[in-house]
Amino acid sequence: MKTKGRVEAVAAFFRPRPAVPGAGRTALLASRERFLSAQALIVAFYAVLLFFALSNLFSWQDYLNATELTPRWPLFWLRFVDIRSGIAFILWFHLLGGFLGVTLSGYRFARILVFCSWLEFLALRYSFGSINHGDHLGLLLTFVLIFLPPGWSSRPTPTRYLRTATLLVFSGCQALIMLTYSMSGMWKVGGVVQQALEGEVTYLAPSALARQVAAKLLSDESSGILGPWLIEHSWAGWPLMIAALYLEVFALWAVSRPSLHRGWGLGLILLHVSTHLTMGVGFPQNPLWLALFLVLSPFRPQPPRWRQALRDLPLLGRWLGPSGIVAGAQKHEQKEEA
Amino acid sequence: MPGVDEIFPFFGWSLFSKVPNLESRYWIVIDRHDGRPVEPPVSFLQAPESIVTGNRWVARKVIQRLGRAVDDGRTEDVEGLRRLLEHNYLKGRVRYELLFERYQPLDKWKTGESRERRRLASFDSGDSNEDQGPR
Numbered sequence: 023m024k025t026k027g028r029v030e031a032v033a034a035f036f037r038p039r040p041a042v043p044g045a046g047r048t049a050l051l052a053s054r055e056r057f058l059s060a061q062a063l064i065v066a067f068y069a070v071l072l073f074f075a076l077s078n079l080f081s082w083q084d085y086l087n088a089t090e091l092t093p094r095w096p097l098f099w100l101r102f103v104d105i106r107s108g109i110a111f112i113l114w115f116h117l118l119g120g121f122l123g124v125t126l127s128g129y130r131f132a133r134i135l136v137f138c139s140w141l142e143f144l145a146l147r148y149s150f151g152s153i154n155h156g157d158h159l160g161l162l163l164t165f166v167l168i169f170l171p172p173g174w175s176s177r178p179t180p181t182r183y184l185r186t187a188t189l190l191v192f193s194g195c196q197a198l199i200m201l202t203y204s205m206s207g208m209w210k211v212g213g214v215v216q217q218a219l220e221g222e223v224t225y226l227a228p229s230a231l232a233r234q235v236a237a238k239l240l241s242d243e244s245s246g247i248l249g250p251w252l253i254e255h256s257w258a259g260w261p262l263m264i265a266a267l268y269l270e271v272f273a274l275w276a277v278s279r280p281s282l283h284r285g286w287g288l289g290l291i292l293l294h295v296s297t298h299l300t301m302g303v304g305f306p307q308n309p310l311w312l313a314l315f316l317v318l319s320p321f322r323p324q325p326p327r328w329r330q331a332l333r334d335l336p337l338l339g340r341w342l343g344p345s346g347i348v349a350g351a352q353k354h355e356q357k358e359e360a
Numbered sequence: 361m362p363g364v365d366e367i368f369p370f371f372g373w374s375l376f377s378k379v380p381n382l383e384s385r386y387w388i389v390i391d392r393h394d395g396r397p398v399e400p401p402v403s404f405l406q407a408p409e410s411i412v413t414g415n416r417w418v419a420r421k422v423i424q425r426l427g428r429a430v431d432d433g434r435t436e437d438v439e440g441l442r443r444l445l446e447h448n449y450l451k452g453r454v455r456y457e458l459l460f461e462r463y464q465p466l467d468k469w470k471t472g473e474s475r476e477r478r479r480l481a482s483f484d485s486g487d488s489n490e491d492q493g494p495r
Contacts, residue, residue: 089447090448141369150414152418158369203373206375210376213379216378217379223379223381225379227379233465233466236468237465240463241385243405244405253469
């Protein structure tokens with residue numbers, strides 16, 4: 023009985039409060055305006071993929087000259103063909119995928135080919151001894167978008183089903199992006215527990231970020247832009263580190279709270295900017311996907327409702343809500359709406 | 361994190377999960393290029409483009425794997441990783457030393473001191489006969 027109560031409490035913690043009532047949530051998914059916005063963003067996503075495919079033309083010669091590689095599993099077939107011909111096929115397929123995305127993305131077979139072309143190309147890119155993770159999100163998004171309903175891009179008068187199904191897939195993309203951040207955050211929380219038990223410095227310590235930055239700059243033999251300053255003023259890194267942990271751990275939470283989409287997207291983009299300036303860690307694609315799918319989210323309230331956003335904040339919102347600070351403001355907002 | 365690996369494109373997203381209290385790394389120093397001595401010997405990440413090619417930061421991860429393979433005595437892996445490194449990231453005939461160091465990041469940043477530093481091996485990209493240095 024007690025266990026059941028605890029499980030319910032945990033479920034309640036993650037469940038959005040009825041600030042957006044059930045009927046409101048359904049209306050959100052069936053909205054024509056939001057559907058059109060999602061449609062435009064998905065088309066933009068495929069246009070960006072074409073841009074990347076074209077940018078990769080600059081690396082074709084290097085790939086074609088490669089003789090020594092350890093193919094990842096999607097390239098298992100390379101062992102049966104002449105390696106140069108196999109690599110040439112992957113590169114042309116990748117380019118074709120870029121064009122298919124902008125011309126035929128209304129068809130599921132084309133979206134599957136786009137996904138396969140990226141899987142093959144990235145498998146080739148990572149067959150030279152190491153995997154980078156900056157391209158993963160783009161690939162995973164091409165996978166989720168395979169499930170768009172037929173007619174999502176062309177139907178002049180989209181039915182309610184079409185609007186809902188398209189927005190649900192869009193929401194799936196948002197959830198996938200945020201899941202990766204939450205996973206990263208949960209590992210850090212696990213690291214805090216493990217290092218605390220072992221008596222080591224954890225991410226909750228003021229010097230934690232300075233240590234991380236120093237370690238990265240030393241291993242990269244780089245000086246960084248803001249890194250040396252941050253190491254000298256380690257206290258400045260402490261609030262940044264706590265904010266980064268908060269943003270990462272609760273990223274998934276923000277998906278079901280449209281009022282947080284824009285703020286969370288911007289927050290995570292700033293996280294990437296700061297890791298680049300301090301540690302030289304570049305994830306250039308991620309801010310782009312965050313901008314397209316979260317900052318410009320079709321579900322975000324317009325105009326922005328910052329009070330609602332404050333109320334929806336994980337942990338802090340629960341604390342702020344009953345205090346009357348936000349609750350009062352909420353009443354005012356509801357009055358205005360009425 | 362122990363037990364966490366990846367099978368592309370599946371990844372656990374464990375990135376910078378722990379504070380590096382004691383860090384270790386392998387790195388290489390190039391002392392000869394196309395028969396001529398490189399004076400002073402230069403680290404791989406700082407080497408000019410006449411010696412190093414491709415993505416250095418990807419190559420750095422190959423060097424870490426090579427160092428671990430040498431440390432563990434996995435001869436076959438060492439050969440494979442050397443080929444990967446030498447064919448894709450080094451230009452011409454290069455002689456290089458593989459080194460290891462362990463350090464506390466903030467101490468090393470401020471004083472330059474390492475807790476441990478050793479030479480693992482010396483390799484020549486022209487042949488696969490390595491002169492195993494002191495361990």
